[in-house]
Amino acid sequence: xxxxxYPLQRPKAEPGEFSFSETLYKWVATVDHKRLGLxxxxxxxxxxxxxxxMATVMRVQLMFPxxxxxxxxxxxxxxxxxxxxxxFLVGMPMVAGFANYLxxxxxxxxxxxxxxxxxxxxxxxxxxxxxxxxxxxxxGGLSGDGSAPDVGWFAxxxxxxxxxxxxxxxxxxALGVLVSGFGSIASAINVIATTFCMRCPGMTLKRMPMFVWxxxxxxxxxxxxxxPLSAAQVMLLLDRYLGANFFNTQNGGSAVLWQHYxxxxxxxxxxxxxxxxxxxxxxxxxxxxxxPLFGRxxxxxxxxxxxxxxxxVWAHHMFAVGMTSWSNTFFAASSMLVGIPTGIKIFxxxxxxxxxxxxxxxxxxxxxxxxFQFLLAGLTGIMLAVAPFDWQLHDSxxxxxxxxxxxxxGLVFGLFAGMYYWFPKAIGKMLDETLGKxxxxxxxxxxxxxxxxxxxxxxxGMPRRIYTYAPGRGWELWNFVATIGVxxxxxxxxxxxYNVLRSTLRGQPATDDPWDxxxxxxxxSSPPPEYNFEKLPVVRSSRPLWDLKHPQDxxxxxx
Amino acid sequence: xxxxxxxxxxxxxxxxxxxxxxxxxxxxxxxxVTESVLFSMFVIAYLIYLNKSLVGPYPKDVLELPxxxxxxxxxxxxxxxxxxxxxxxxxxxxxxxxxxVTILLGAYFLWxxxxxxxxxxxxxxxxxATNLFGTTFYSxxxxxxxxxxxxxxxxxxxxxxxxxxxPIQTQLxxxxxxxxxxxxxxxxxxxxxxVVYIIGLPR
Numbered sequence: 001x002x003x004x005x006y007p008l009q010r011p012k013a014e015p016g017e018f019s020f021s022e023t024l025y026k027w028v029a030t031v032d033h034k035r036l037g038l039x040x041x042x043x044x045x046x047x048x049x050x051x052x053x054m055a056t057v058m059r060v061q062l063m064f065p066x067x068x069x070x071x072x073x074x075x076x077x078x079x080x081x082x083x084x085x086x087x088f089l090v091g092m093p094m095v096a097g098f099a100n101y102l103x104x105x106x107x108x109x110x111x112x113x114x115x116x117x118x119x120x121x122x123x124x125x126x127x128x129x130x131x132x133x134x135x136x137x138x139x140g141g142l143s144g145d146g147s148a149p150d151v152g153w154f155a156x157x158x159x160x161x162x163x164x165x166x167x168x169x170x171x172x173x174a175l176g177v178l179v180s181g182f183g184s185i186a187s188a189i190n191v192i193a194t195t196f197c198m199r200c201p202g203m204t205l206k207r208m209p210m211f212v213w214x215x216x217x218x219x220x221x222x223x224x225x226x227x228p229l230s231a232a233q234v235m236l237l238l239d240r241y242l243g244a245n246f247f248n249t250q251n252g253g254s255a256v257l258w259q260h261y262x263x264x265x266x267x268x269x270x271x272x273x274x275x276x277x278x279x280x281x282x283x284x285x286x287x288x289x290x291x292p293l294f295g296r297x298x299x300x301x302x303x304x305x306x307x308x309x310x311x312x313v314w315a316h317h318m319f320a321v322g323m324t325s326w327s328n329t330f331f332a333a334s335s336m337l338v339g340i341p342t343g344i345k346i347f348x349x350x351x352x353x354x355x356x357x358x359x360x361x362x363x364x365x366x367x368x369x370x371x372f373q374f375l376l377a378g379l380t381g382i383m384l385a386v387a388p389f390d391w392q393l394h395d396s397x398x399x400x401x402x403x404x405x406x407x408x409x410g411l412v413f414g415l416f417a418g419m420y421y422w423f424p425k426a427i428g429k430m431l432d433e434t435l436g437k438x439x440x441x442x443x444x445x446x447x448x449x450x451x452x453x454x455x456x457x458x459x460x461g462m463p464r465r466i467y468t469y470a471p472g473r474g475w476e477l478w479n480f481v482a483t484i485g486v487x488x489x490x491x492x493x494x495x496x497x498y499n500v501l502r503s504t505l506r507g508q509p510a511t512d513d514p515w516d517x518x519x520x521x522x523x524x525s526s527p528p529p530e531y532n533f534e535k536l537p538v539v540r541s542s543r544p545l546w547d548l549k550h551p552q553d554x555x556x557x558x559x
Numbered sequence: 560x561x562x563x564x565x566x567x568x569x570x571x572x573x574x575x576x577x578x579x580x581x582x583x584x585x586x587x588x589x590x591x592v593t594e595s596v597l598f599s600m601f602v603i604a605y606l607i608y609l610n611k612s613l614v615g616p617y618p619k620d621v622l623e624l625p626x627x628x629x630x631x632x633x634x635x636x637x638x639x640x641x642x643x644x645x646x647x648x649x650x651x652x653x654x655x656x657x658x659x660v661t662i663l664l665g666a667y668f669l670w671x672x673x674x675x676x677x678x679x680x681x682x683x684x685x686x687x688a689t690n691l692f693g694t695t696f697y698s699x700x701x702x703x704x705x706x707x708x709x710x711x712x713x714x715x716x717x718x719x720x721x722x723x724x725x726p727i728q729t730q731l732x733x734x735x736x737x738x739x740x741x742x743x744x745x746x747x748x749x750x751x752x753x754v755v756y757i758i759g760l761p762r
Binding site for chain 2: 113114136185188189190192193194196197198201202223224226227228230231232234235236242243244246251252253254257351445536538
């Protein structure tokens with residue numbers, strides 16, 4: 001009885017000596033999914049720091065009434081660049097980065113389906129990002145009007161039309177995001193093809209790790225939801241350069257069409273952004289609870305349901321536009337409907353932890369933070385889905401607090417959980433747990449200190465995007481506390497950066513399988529060799545490594 | 560399987576029986592999905608702005624049905640099927656003939672579009688900036704035409720390589736994917752034709 005030869009223990013590939021230019025060439029010219037994944041995550045982290053600094057400046061400006069740190073024009077550019085960067089240059093590359101690094105490893109493949117397309121996707125994304133930031137230099141154009149875009153991250157036309165947005169700021173916004181969108185679509189098609197066509201023998205869709213399932217649906221959403229934005233941006237560029245009339249109200253064009261097109265993309269986009277966090281939680285929570293994921297089929301069904309329902313909820317961003325009451329009713333109802341599968345997911349993660357042997361590593365702490373904060377974000381989301389409630393609080397700081405709870409309290413916490421969990425695999429060193437706990441608690445306290453008060457400021461009527469406010473409206477305390485929270489968050493991030501640098505340079509070396517994992521990425525060495533697996537594994541259950549480690553009680557007997 | 564052991568023979572059988580879809584197929588299918596969404600956005604814009612132009616010229620004043628061009632483009636889909644069939648059976652001469660026919664039919668369609676646009680711009684004074692009809696017409700038909708151009712470039716590359724003696728029969732899969740893309744471009748024309756020249760032209 002010969003056991004299947006799993007490559008559990010592999011000799012580490014000897015790192016050769018390379019000169020700087022050779023190393024640079026190896027990274028720039030690579031088509032290896034792991035290197036591209038790391039480059040995605042690294043560039044996302046750099047943009048995260050840049051956009052985070054912008055957020056800090058804005059919070060400092062709003063700390064006291066009548067703030068004088070920046071002027072109104074600079075403030076408009078700050079919130080535009082902050083929002084655009086966080087969504088398109090932090091969120092999207094994080095999706096692509098995690099999917100690129102982990103999907104092939106988890107399904108037992110040696111690379112993505114289209115390695116060169118993968119490399120194209122990364123470089124075109126980076127070009128888009130640099131193009132957007134080049135607007136600070138080139139946005140003025142020949143006439144010197146304008147700098148970075150100042151039209152908000154959703155850049156409502158006709159505000160972006162020639163007549164209202166002079167210079168080239170809106171052109172850089174449209175082109176930069178358009179180009180990085182092509183990268184996202186390329187990488188999404190790649191992930192879909194990889195999941196369908198590169199799975200190792202025995203890895204049926206039923207046995208596929210939850211992470212891969214979520215990333216598959218995420219890629220589906222990217223493929224069907226990004227083209228509306230691209231189309232709208234092409235129309236905007238036609239308007240701006242050839243004098244077309246799509247959004248030109250003087251010539252009969254619509255002021256609402258852009259909003260529809262943008263949100264047909266924009267609402268699925270928020271699910272595109274949160275899905276990696278869902279994917280990470282579905283892997284991290286079971287491992288540190290020592291229990292398989294509770295209700296796995298329901299989890300898959302829920303994520304597929306979100307992948308379709310979320311395509312039909314976009315106009316809940318537009319209740320204040322003045323649609324018919326039938327549209328309002330439809331979009332309020334469909335928005336609440338999407339709360340059901342999301343609720344199923346929260347219940348199942350909690351149920352996975354219930355009765356488990358919990359190990360509160362930093363990764364699990366971040367998951368717990370996610371569960372609390374994302375729940376609150378979901379509840380304020382349901383509130384905002386009620387059209388009359390939205391009329392009251394539309395474009396107020398309540399909305400800002402709501403979506404920062406989803407994207408920071410949800411996505412960023414999920415991403416940190418993922419980084420603490422997979423860092424040993426990717427770099428081959430453990431992240432320091434003590435520094436990690438400092439990072440978690442500072443960031444968690446800071447985050448809540450910043451964004452809980454903003455709910456109240458919003459309910460007291462504080463509008464979004466104002467660059468300053470007069471005293472005596474009851475907003476001072478909330479704004480002051482919110483800005484104090486930012487400094488805690490910065491401290492947390494500094495701990496994270498220090499932790500990453502220190503652990504990379506002289507951290508404790510990681511074993512191949514430091515967390516006693518169950519999915520295939522832990523079956524190869526840390527970091528994995530370029531070919532991932534010496535021998536393609538053969539899988540018979542959704543926890544192949546469990547089967548290998550417990551031959552007397554394998555999962556496939558029961559699945 | 561449920562009661563067996565984890566034996567190597569099992570694994571080998573499993574590996575031998577393990578069948579997955581072809582990655583190129585999945586890739587091209589989802590490329591077509593994403594392109595379809597892109598086109599539908601321009602189609603929706605056309606329909607929303609139908610009869611909303613504030614000034615002329617209006618569709619009924621200037622548009623003529625491009626019957627011959629449409630017949631050419633749609634028959635090019637047939638020609639590429641014959642070419643594919645010939646390639647599958649390794650009849651290179653027949654492949655070259657049908658492939659050339661495909662290219663010529665596609666090129667005639669593009670030429671017809673150019674002639675149509677020339678008339679619209681210089682005789683009817685309809686540009687993309689004139690009114691909403693011009694805006695949506697040129698962007699929708701232009702988006703389609705740009706896809707025809709991309710298709711023609713790839714078709715020509717294959718043709719030139721074949722003439723230079725490249726063994727194109729080894730690239731049957733890729734030829735197949737190219738023909739799917741070409742069929743997609745033709746199918747989009749059916750929709751564009753319906754929207755622009757049938758729904759958009761009041762009888």
